[in-house]
Amino acid sequence: MQTPEAKIIELFEQISQIPRCSKQxxxxxxxxxxxxMSNDFQVTMDKTGNMRVAVPATPGCEDSPLVVIQGHMDMVxxxxxxxxxxxxxxxxxxxxxGDWLKADGTTLGADNGIALAMAMALxxxxxxxxxxxxxxxTVDEETGLTGAMGMDADLVGGRILINIDSEDxxxxxxxxxxxxxxxxxxxxxxxxxxxxxxxWQLVTGGMRGGHSGIDIHKHRANAIKLIARTLEFIxxxxxxxxxxxxxxxxxxxxxREARAQFAAESGKDxxxxxxxxxxxxxxxxxxxxxxxxxxxEHVSEGASSAQALSExxxxxxxxxxxxxxxxxxxxxxxxxxxxxxxxxxxxxxLKKNALDVISSQRSSVMSRLDEITVKVESxxxxxxxxxxNANEYPAWAPDLSSxxxxxxxxVYQELFQxxxxxxxxxxxxxxxxxxxxxxxxxxxxxxxxxxxxHSPDECxxxxxxxxxxxxxxxxxxSYAEQQA
Numbered sequence: 001m002q003t004p005e006a007k008i009i010e011l012f013e014q015i016s017q018i019p020r021c022s023k024q025x026x027x028x029x030x031x032x033x034x035x036x037m038s039n040d041f042q043v044t045m046d047k048t049g050n051m052r053v054a055v056p057a058t059p060g061c062e063d064s065p066l067v068v069i070q071g072h073m074d075m076v077x078x079x080x081x082x083x084x085x086x087x088x089x090x091x092x093x094x095x096x097x098g099d100w101l102k103a104d105g106t107t108l109g110a111d112n113g114i115a116l117a118m119a120m121a122l123x124x125x126x127x128x129x130x131x132x133x134x135x136x137x138t139v140d141e142e143t144g145l146t147g148a149m150g151m152d153a154d155l156v157g158g159r160i161l162i163n164i165d166s167e168d169x170x171x172x173x174x175x176x177x178x179x180x181x182x183x184x185x186x187x188x189x190x191x192x193x194x195x196x197x198x199x200w201q202l203v204t205g206g207m208r209g210g211h212s213g214i215d216i217h218k219h220r221a222n223a224i225k226l227i228a229r230t231l232e233f234i235x236x237x238x239x240x241x242x243x244x245x246x247x248x249x250x251x252x253x254x255x256r257e258a259r260a261q262f263a264a265e266s267g268k269d270x271x272x273x274x275x276x277x278x279x280x281x282x283x284x285x286x287x288x289x290x291x292x293x294x295x296x297e298h299v300s301e302g303a304s305s306a307q308a309l310s311e312x313x314x315x316x317x318x319x320x321x322x323x324x325x326x327x328x329x330x331x332x333x334x335x336x337x338x339x340x341x342x343x344x345x346x347x348x349x350l351k352k353n354a355l356d357v358i359s360s361q362r363s364s365v366m367s368r369l370d371e372i373t374v375k376v377e378s379x380x381x382x383x384x385x386x387x388x389n390a391n392e393y394p395a396w397a398p399d400l401s402s403x404x405x406x407x408x409x410x411v412y413q414e415l416f417q418x419x420x421x422x423x424x425x426x427x428x429x430x431x432x433x434x435x436x437x438x439x440x441x442x443x444x445x446x447x448x449x450x451x452x453x454h455s456p457d458e459c460x461x462x463x464x465x466x467x468x469x470x471x472x473x474x475x476x477x478s479y480a481e482q483q484a
Contacts, residue, residue: 005466011117016092021077022142028073048150053135055123061480064131066158071115072141076454079106101460110460111453115164130476134158144391148433159440163431166447169464172408173445175398175424176432177362178369181251182376184357186385191307194241194263199299199306202260206291209256209455212344213362213427217328220254221289223247224345227258228321233277240264241308248347251360253454263308271296317355320383325375339426341368364395396432398424404442411475
């Protein structure tokens with residue numbers, strides 16, 4: 001007989017066959033809709049694309065409180081540079097490695113596909129005793145909680161919400177950071193052919209990356225910062241003219257790779273210079289990014305047709321990137337070991353007449369979120385840039401008196417004979433947005449253990465899936481035995 005966790009993993013593997021990058025959830029939405037209809041569940045969609053699946057209570061539990069089980073359809077689509085994977089059509093190849101599930105050179109998508117699988121399993125297991133459920137599947141969480149931001153407030157009727165998007169079994173999340181994404185455009189002057197100069201390509205890579213919220217305090221290298229530092233180091237030794245610059249892919253992922261092309265005076269061997277600086281960076285990040293590399297390739301020598309920025313614009317770009325705040329800005333004064341405020345230099349792209357930059361800021365204190373955002377905007381103003389803030393979402397303030405939290409602690413203690421950890425998270429969770437829309441919502445976030453989300457090293461601990469399942473079954477049973 002198939003174990004519950006095996007059924008959940010089977011459902012997760014089916015979900016993994018369906019492309020579902022952020023803003024491309026049409027196929028997974030259709031698949032979920034077909035699954036719901038095949039089980040005679042009522043489906044409601046809002047204009048944003050969020051889905052509610054109404055699941056009746058098991059017999060005798062119809063008058064129990066309505067419980068919302070919530071997760072998001074989309075995933076962060078990151079892959080290693082040598083991976084041929086096409087996220088638009090290729091299924092994620094799920095690999096079992098002992099107690100862990102991994103993917104083949106890509107993000108696994110357990111964030112948040114495992115929530116969909118668990119919700120589906122809860123809805124279709126006839127052996128359970130459970131109250132009526134609303135399965136709330138949102139879209140476009142990973143690019144700024146935009147699905148939840150656009151959710152119709154009357155989509156769900158329940159006021160008890162269990163979000164399955166935390167990443168440590170045995171921990172209950174009862175608060176999260178708010179966030180803002182700042183988009184920066186620096187206008188640049190005309191480009192010119194550098195003439196009799198050498199053309200070089202510089203790459204920084206091999207970094208672990210990770211989630212720009214929950215991993216921001218782990219001293220992981222930011223590839224954009226490192227390429228700016230390397231270019232600045234070269235510039236201090238010889239004049240350079242930028243031709244191209246790209247780095248980063250997602251606002252909520254620490255950049256793992258960046259590339260630049262630049263022109264420099266002919267006849268100079270820059271390789272020893274860059275090699276020395278690579279050694280410096282590798283020493284700085286020896287513990288967190290042992291595979292870090294900086295490579296320099298000589299593209300051509302002599303007259304070049306490449307269009308390069310002026311030395312002034314080159315210097316301005318480097319100064320701006322180096323001056324932008326990045327990493328932990330402050331720790332919480334109230335909750336031990338919690339990052340309060342941070343920023344992530346997430347993406348950079350040099351276009352024909354402008355440099356486009358995305359910075360992502362987070363804080364559990366909204367006034368400090370404003371402060372760190374102003375720091376980013378101030379650096380942009382000094383560079384003569386235009387800024388626009390987008391994908392803003394509120395913090396979720398912890399409520400230690402929550403009846404749901406009290407019930408969860410009691411159920412967990414009885415099941416596992418130990419106290420769960422209760423924490424706030426330095427990441428954006430949809431709970432903050434949903435709670436602001438739906439007055440009186442009592443919320444908690446749980447989940448199985450996931451390591452290195454938003455990176456190709458993402459992995460899911462299978463035994464923790466079984467424990468979360470056991471907890472959810474017991475928690476829902478406690479509501480089923482309670483009259484509304």
